[in-house]
Amino acid sequence: MAIESESNPNRISQEAFEREFLPTLSVDCAIFGYDDNNLRVLVRREYIPLDGDVHLEWKLPGNHVKRTETIYDTAARILKEQTGLENIYVKQFSVFSDPERLKRNLVDYEWVRPRIVDDRVVTVGFYSLLNMNDIDNSMLIEDANWMNAYEVERLMFDHNEIFEEAFKKLRNDLLHDPLVFELLPEKFTLTQMQKLYETIFNTNYDKRNYRRKINKMEYLIPLDEFQTGVSHKPARLYSFNRDIYEETRTERFDFRM
Known part of the structure; x- marks a missing residue:
């Protein structure tokens, strides 16, 4: 058969x-x-x-x-x-x-x-x-x-x-591991990152609370680069540094808002 x-x-x-x-x-x-x-x-x-x-x-x-x-x-x-x-x-x-x-x-x-x-x-x-x-x-x-x-x-x-x-x-x-960076491009804006989290969790975050949360992420690296080809004020681009994440994390990652 x-x-x-x-x-x-x-x-x-x-x-x-x-x-x-x-x-x-x-x-x-x-x-x-x-x-x-x-x-x-x-x-x-x-x-x-x-x-x-x-x-x-x-x-x-x-x-x-x-x-x-x-x-x-x-x-x-x-x-x-x-x-x-x-x-x-x-x-x-x-x-x-x-x-x-x-x-x-x-x-x-x-x-x-x-x-x-x-x-x-x-x-x-x-x-x-x-x-x-x-x-x-x-x-x-x-x-x-x-x-x-x-x-x-x-x-x-x-x-x-x-x-x-x-x-x-x-x-x-x-909520416990920065896997979001696997879905983002190598260089991204904080707004792009926020929208990705919001999409996955089907919710909306308060921008101020969201920024306070991610400002604690030492492995989120601001670049001397900005968006191009946009009609609004270009936003700064960021990248994720896994080496810094592995070196600096002292407790379990927690992204609960």
């Missing part, structure tokens, strides 16, 4: 698949990016044949774990295949082991059933953060799309649950 992994459209024989991959273990990734004051997540299209017609559905990027890989190797491989980038921030956040996770929707299950070895596939969830300016769109996988994180449509299998857990974990981690 010809099969394919949950996220790999390249058909191979069952014997070859089982020789290279672990049929019941996969990795799924919520890849977050920030663009034009919008938090986005990368999804990909799948074309599902049904009753002589083709249905368009969306899912998170993922794949089965190779027998020679750790799950972190698999996550790095997926990210490279999806975005063309290497060495981007990635973090494991949960394991999804519901025996019925592939059967949440009959159409999804009927599509994937001939392509898997076992009805049950345990998946490990990772989330990743990247600066969308670093991406050459020509390197994105075919049928990829950056979906607004607040407008995510129905995803296949249990991928809505995986996405929601990833988003929740991202918000919690941002």
Whole structure:
């Protein structure tokens, strides 16, 4: 019987698949990016044949774990295949082991059933953060799309649950680690940084309280550079210095406002 992994459209024989991959273990990734004051997540299209017609559905990027890989190797491989980038921030956040996770929707299950070895596939969830300016769109996988994180449509299998857990974990981690700088360009304004936090937490900060908070960040370096090409007074640009952050932090980062 010809099969394919949950996220790999390249058909191979069952014997070859089982020789290279672990049929019941996969990795799924919520890849977050920030663009034009919008938090986005990368999804990909799948074309599902049904009753002589083709249905368009969306899912998170993922794949089965190779027998020679750790799950972190698999996550790095997926990210490279999806975005063309290497060495981007990635973090494991949960394991999804519901025996019925592939059967949440009959159409999804009927599509994937001939392509898997076992009805049950345990998946490990990772989330990743990247600066969308670093991406050459020509390197994105075919049928990829950056979906607004607040407008995510129905995803296949249990991928809505995986996405929601990833988003929740991202918000919690941002309160305790300066991960926001993974989403910003190398040089940014304080207003851009504030808008990013506000977008992720779906709130608005008082500007004075926000500035008091970030003025304590010794690792936030003011540059002798200003915005260009703007209609308003150009704002000063800043950069994040991770070495200073690692050297100066004496207690856990806390961004609660």
